[in-house]
Amino acid sequence: MLSTFALDTQVIQPELCTGCGACQSLCPYWGSHEGRTLCFFDCERTDGRCQQFCPRMPSDLDALRKKFFSEDTLTQEIGPFRGLYLTRAADPGIRRHAQHGGTMTALLELALKEGLIDSAVLTKSEGGLNTRSVLAVTPEDIRSCSGSSFQIAPTLAVLNEALKADKYHKIGVVGTPCKTLAVYKMMAKPLPDNDNNADHIGLVLGLFCGWGLDWNGIHDLTAKYADADKVSHMDIPPSKYHSLVLREENKEISVNLDEVTPLVRPACHGCTDMTAEFCDLSVGGARSADGWDIDKGWNQVIVRSKKGEQLLTLAREKGILEFKEVPETGLDKIKNASLGKKRSGLKYLRSLTGNADDLGYLNPSAKLFENL
Template sequence: MLSTFALDTQVIKPGLCTGCGACQGMCPYWDSYEGRTICFFDCERTEGRCQAFCPRMPADLDALKNKFFPAETLTPEIGPFRGLYLTRATDAAIRGNAQHGGTMTALVELALKEGFIDSAVLTQSKGGLDAKGVLATTAEEIRACSGSTFQIPPTLAVLNQALKENKYHKIGVVGTPCKTLAVYKMKSKPLPENDNNADNIGMVFGLFCGWGLEWNDIHNLTAKYADPEKVSHMDIPPSKYHSLVLREDGKDISVDLDEVNPIVRQACHACTDMTAEFSDLSVGGARSADGWDVDKGWNQVIVRTEKGEQLLNLAREKGILEFKDVPETGLQKIKNASLGKKRNGEAYMHELNSK
């Protein structure tokens, strides 16, 4: 196995670090500051969990999928697939604080209540800024993490700490594709003699993701158009709107995407996963023929595992989620968008490796 120094040469220096935190919380060598991963000391270990868990270190992703998902569920475009649904939380209070339909918050809360998980590693932010990882153990703490951020905090450092403490034994994790991949690397136990209690990971909830933004740059861009302390929400509408939307004091402010694209994290250009393929289920903003005014209040959900299917069925049975029909073209649109991201990521890596 490669030396842990490979993280610096193969991930940090080429700008491929996602800032997920998978390398942190296990030893004092790694930390994070304002979205940047920092190594305090050189390490001469020939193997280590930090590089084994890193989502940007080389891995046989097909073998990893085959280890955790039945072969008959695997698709080349979006990974494991058992069904696509359009949903939203029936609880208006959840929807009111969510980026879209509040499906993720409702599902994680239900998973905790019904014993699928006994805690949840989540990301909390102030209207999308100053994001941080938290370990939630109550419904109130889960709801406090509603809404989205385009900053990438080292959330998985919180997971590593929780696993090390061995207090919770069915930990749920909510994360973007890079984070969920790292979690499945943990679950694969690449270092069996030092697996960091990986069996204590209970469920993995994925978030659709196009890209994240540089930590300070998104704060500065927000401050250009609004008071960051008053921003309660930020979102990226469908591509035809070509904008980032900030909500300040209940009013939406549109920022041209031309100002946003230059501050996309470099690492995100290398990503080939739009829908968080390594997860029990994945949630994103809805896309349908009803238009954005309707879609922004709904989510689309990809179910990937039997456990994910059980949770979604329970949400339907208990009236936690409202469902509506998926458009005939819905699945193909997701597949096409996902393939586009795969091709772009592969092209970026090919260009980077050819330099």
């Protein structure tokens, strides 16, 4: 039997809460402040949507994958897979303000223009700090959300508000792996008589993610090296650079990663998904033999569903995206990196439970992690 108490003891207290916002805007009991999820009142309900949607409450991920994806596309390393591509926005205006190649912004604008979505739930990064979640309904709204942040905003609270309002019926969602998993838990309708209009979710786009950072910690660290109000961009290059890069006006500032990693949210240590396996397509920064100076202007895209495949094909046909050849070792590198994330996540969860056979919230999905 589940209740708010279960969320508190199984998710909040062991610091597994990701701050995704899936439990919020459903009732007055849950909220957030500066990346922290807050429970304002105790609740005795055993059938609440908050615990059913939470990505850190026990889930049968194998059943969820088979419900939404073709079984012949499922892989252990990176989940559903229909293809890997290297892309960037054809519009230099999009690329100029993008985190990398602007692929996500270009795809969202195309989906809105073509009527595949009528709105999109996004995170507005403000240069990487003081993030907030928004419902974008115009191309201008979408472009204003270009860039990334390592702070975690409760994006899905805005999704819940939009679904409840019943104004938009093809809502797009962009999120990190924990957020997209929560969206698929919503779409699975665990409470069919109280599904919050889950059928109005039209497209789910995922972001590659290693981890998120403590909200105040990254703000303080940024202020140590730059004027936080003038930072327009922050990024973490490939591991060999061992740095966080801040862009302040026309200069770049490199911060040693040793100062950054202590700020990683505890919940992220228990995550086993690097590539957002529950979505229509996933987007991350490119990795190739061309080197970081070139790669930072491109994205790698994993297509997972027919809907994602159709959108990417349309973007190619209309010249919305530019494509280049994927390196021969590109897929293997992603798979190996993803497996590394899974193993580190499992190790952390086993340390929390104190039992090598107890994977915590992943227990219903243990067979997906056999031999890892």
